[in-house]
Amino acid sequence: MSSSDRPRSAELAALTAIAAQVNCTQDLDEILSAALKTTLEVIGETTGEIFLIDEETGALILSTYQGLSEAFVHEEATVGPDECICGQAIRAQRPITVADLETYPARTRQACLREGFQSCIRLPLLARGEVLGLLNIQSRDHRQFTEADQELLVAIGHQIGIAIANAQLIKDAERRRATLDSVMNSLVDGLILFDRRGQIAYVNPRAAEVLGLPAAALIGQDLVMIERQWADQVLQPTQVLAELRAAAADPTGGQAVEISLTSPSARTLQAQFFSVDDQGGGHLGLGLILRDITREKELDQMKSQLLATVSHELRTPLASIKGFATTLLREDVEWDEASRREFLTIIDQESDRLAELIGNLLDMSRIEAGTLRVEPELVDLRPIIQETATAFQQMAPLPIVLHLPPTLPTVLADPRRIRQVLRNLIENAIKYSPDGGTITISVTTTADHLQVSVSDQGIGIEPDKLTNIFDRFYQVDTSPTRRVGGVGLGLSICRAIVEAHHGQIWAESQPGIGSTFHFTLPLALSPGLIETE
Numbered sequence: 001m002s003s004s005d006r007p008r009s010a011e012l013a014a015l016t017a018i019a020a021q022v023n024c025t026q027d028l029d030e031i032l033s034a035a036l037k038t039t040l041e042v043i044g045e046t047t048g049e050i051f052l053i054d055e056e057t058g059a060l061i062l063s064t065y066q067g068l069s070e071a072f073v074h075e076e077a078t079v080g081p082d083e084c085i086c087g088q089a090i091r092a093q094r095p096i097t098v099a100d101l102e103t104y105p106a107r108t109r110q111a112c113l114r115e116g117f118q119s120c121i122r123l124p125l126l127a128r129g130e131v132l133g134l135l136n137i138q139s140r141d142h143r144q145f146t147e148a149d150q151e152l153l154v155a156i157g158h159q160i161g162i163a164i165a166n167a168q169l170i171k172d173a174e175r176r177r178a179t180l181d182s183v184m185n186s187l188v189d190g191l192i193l194f195d196r197r198g199q200i201a202y203v204n205p206r207a208a209e210v211l212g213l214p215a216a217a218l219i220g221q222d223l224v225m226i227e228r229q230w231a232d233q234v235l236q237p238t239q240v241l242a243e244l245r246a247a248a249a250d251p252t253g254g255q256a257v258e259i260s261l262t263s264p265s266a267r268t269l270q271a272q273f274f275s276v277d278d279q280g281g282g283h284l285g286l287g288l289i290l291r292d293i294t295r296e297k298e299l300d301q302m303k304s305q306l307l308a309t310v311s312h313e314l315r316t317p318l319a320s321i322k323g324f325a326t327t328l329l330r331e332d333v334e335w336d337e338a339s340r341r342e343f344l345t346i347i348d349q350e351s352d353r354l355a356e357l358i359g360n361l362l363d364m365s366r367i368e369a370g371t372l373r374v375e376p377e378l379v380d381l382r383p384i385i386q387e388t389a390t391a392f393q394q395m396a397p398l399p400i401v402l403h404l405p406p407t408l409p410t411v412l413a414d415p416r417r418i419r420q421v422l423r424n425l426i427e428n429a430i431k432y433s434p435d436g437g438t439i440t441i442s443v444t445t446t447a448d449h450l451q452v453s454v455s456d457q458g459i460g461i462e463p464d465k466l467t468n469i470f471d472r473f474y475q476v477d478t479s480p481t482r483r484v485g486g487v488g489l490g491l492s493i494c495r496a497i498v499e500a501h502h503g504q505i506w507a508e509s510q511p512g513i514g515s516t517f518h519f520t521l522p523l524a525l526s527p528g529l530i531e532t533e
């Protein structure tokens with residue numbers, strides 16, 4: 001239909017239909033294909049296409065089309081930013097019409113001529129002064145697109161431009177929201193946002209977990225809900241909740257409130273409020289960060305405990321060495337040979353104790369600095385276990401029994417370090433068996449590793465402590481009445497040594513019955529070990 005015999009009402013109807021589609025639908029593909037159909041109908045043509053401009057490359061990406069052959073569509077799926085009449089129209093930011101494509105070879109693509117197109121109009125789709133896409137209509141006649149055609153198409157192009165801009169805004173907002181969501185969801189700290197009225201507007205999964213309530217139950221509630229939730233779980237609730245309220249009232253003060261929870265498990269949280277303001281400084285609400293500082297508190301306590309224990313552990317042998325040395329030096333007493341030997345033996349043993357403690361502290365600092373070295377060689381563990389056990393047997397107050405197979409496969413290990421692990425485990429077995437019993441050392445082998453187990457019939461360990469005991473400075477009994485020495489480093493050093501050998505260490509125990517400590521070492525010919533080399 002040419003512009004001269006097109007009634008004004010048809011143009012208006014087309015424009016209204018496209019505007020309605022833009023306002024009612026959010027699906028851009030649907031809007032574009034309906035708009036193209038309506039446009040072709042009102043302009044009286046059968047072939048056309050809409051391209052969207054790729055925001056990054058500026059290339060034109062074919063989005064919807066009508067009346068075009070598969071070959072053409074395939075060839076024209078992407079058009080470079082500066083190519084043909086399309087590029088010209090985009091740069092000019094206005095429609096470009098060509099009444100005879102044959103006479104416009106420099107800018108006409110072969111594909112258009114092959115399809116038999118004689119004329120065309122390229123209409124940039126604009127929004128906010130920016131070209132977001134291109135509406136192309138081609139004709140197999142030598143059609144002169146009139147002023148009236150162009151006016152109508154510009155109006156239509158405007159509507160489509162708005163639809164594209166809206167879709168981009170929605171996509172952008174969704175992308176930003178998705179990024180924000182993943183950041184919030186992966187935050188290790190809990191985050192709660194309160195709106196201006198003090199109602200909870202957002203709760204990240206960690207905060208919901210810390211509070212023990214689903215996020216949905218918290219949205220729309222206020223701080224009172226959190227206080228109520230904590231009222232019977234917090235140590236000294238009256239004081240803590242008052243501090244929390246004061247911190248909320250003065251979020252810029254940066255005051256952190258420490259909350260000791262007693263249930264469902266004992267934990268320490270740190271709560272800190274901050275003010276949420278918009279870019280213009282307007283107040284939007286409050287944020288609350290909840291950090292679980294249980295581990296930090298424990299480490300802190302352990303460090304203080306360590307200082308006390310190390311000083312004590314150093315002082316005891318030192319006092320004994322000093323005492324016996326002074327005694328031996330007394331000029332007014334003549335010591336017989338047996339007493340002299342006894343005193344010197346004690347000095348010797350206590351010096352060993354000191355040296356061992358200092359060695360452990362040094363090993364620990366090497367482990368922390370990542371410089372603990374193991375020097376593996378091919379070794380037979382049998383004599384190493386036998387020698388270590390024999391050394392203890394001579395002085396141990398309880399029997400040590402060995403269950404060793406007649407021969408053991410070779411392992412790749414540092415013999416000095418493995419002796420250290422064995423000594424530690426046997427020493428512990430003796431130390432924590434105040435009422436005696438037997439210590440048993442056994443070895444089993446599997447296809448790829450060898451497992452050494454040291455069992456005792458001592459005091460045992462509560463199940464919930466079985467993994468903690470391998471943490472540095474951890475001791476089950478830290479009471480001042482603790483009867484045995486040690487600073488809580490032995491097992492963590494054992495773990496570091498065994499892991500440096502690609503092995504594992506763990507404990508099994510029944511309180512009051514006894515404990516077994518197992519560690520594994522890969523066999524020298526184990527497939528796993530060869531692979532890692």
Ligand code: ADP
Nearest residue numbers: 428429432460469475476486487488489490491
């Ligand atoms: P410590 O110097 O205190 O012995 P370790 O690291 O060797 O340090 O052990 C950590 C804690 O594990 C000990 O304080 C003790 O509570 C527990 N433990 C270790 N071995 C045994 C055992 N054989 N029986 C019972 N408890 C043990």
